[in-house]
Amino acid sequence: MSNYESHSYELVADCRLRAATDLFAHTWDPVALAALRTGPRRRRELRSAIGGISDKVLTETLHRLLANGLVNRRAYAEAPPRVEYSLTDLGESLVDGPMRALGRWTLEHGDELFEAQEAWHGRYRLADELNGDLHPNRA
Amino acid sequence: MSNYESHSYELVADCRLRAATDLFAHTWDPVALAALRTGPRRRRELRSAIGGISDKVLTETLHRLLANGLVNRRAYAEAPPRVEYSLTDLGESLVDGPMRALGRWTLEHGDELFEAQEAWHGRYRLADELNGDLHPNRA
């Protein structure tokens, strides 16, 4: 972070982009946000709506979303406990801005993505391609 | 993945969204894509343009982008070696679709995000808030 060469400034300074992409860095964070797009949900509802997340990780995920100001938390003094999570204004702007754009992209280009992944699938390793491509005088 | 309750179907089936967010899951992948938005670049140029990435991780990053069909790789049989990376059509569609949306969001709401993060910063831990909020009859 302390080394600024001529070129590096362009993207290191664009850390604002990283601040945004980091919001998608953890597996379940975007899914949890998407699960909240229809309105407030209790913790238990979220768990089943997401499907496949562990209890501990759900806590961590919600903690991050709270820390990033993307969701609100309301606890009611009832028994059994009742806690509702909902999107903040900031969270909503993220969901129906960039995340909706991601959704559209997946609808339009998802097949291409899957085809590309399938086409690669183990058949080429970088080393192999290198030895045939960069050093063709071998063999 | 084998357990389908009533609610879970909604989002587990929306794994297409996860397929997209997973493209942003690794720290440097989106940065590398952004670095290629202006045209083809040699590996060394990318390294300094990105700034802060290690040599090994750059290799892994490019390998993933290749495997996902987001970038092309062209090797010239020269010495010293010369390899150029560029965006595929799929990669370009991702960059100037969702990634540009992310960029716009950061420009508009980046400050709110940073404020929220700063406001949280260590002052509240979830456990503390819980003991004051959910169990107010204590103390």
Place this chain on the structure above:
DNA sequence: GACGTTACGCACCGATCGGTGCGTAACAAG
């Protein structure tokens, strides 16, 4: 012949990520 450059590979390492399992405080229902 020693040296530098480029684009890698490989061994090793600490930190983080996500998962499992178990405990708990509060109350309501049987």
Place this chain on the structure above:
DNA sequence: CTTGTTACGCACCGATCGGTGCGTAACGTC
């Protein structure tokens, strides 16, 4: 009085992530 429910916490664990350091094949330069 035992059992169930909810929303957590905590200890532990294997896998993955990103970083460091070192080696190498090919060739041009001095």
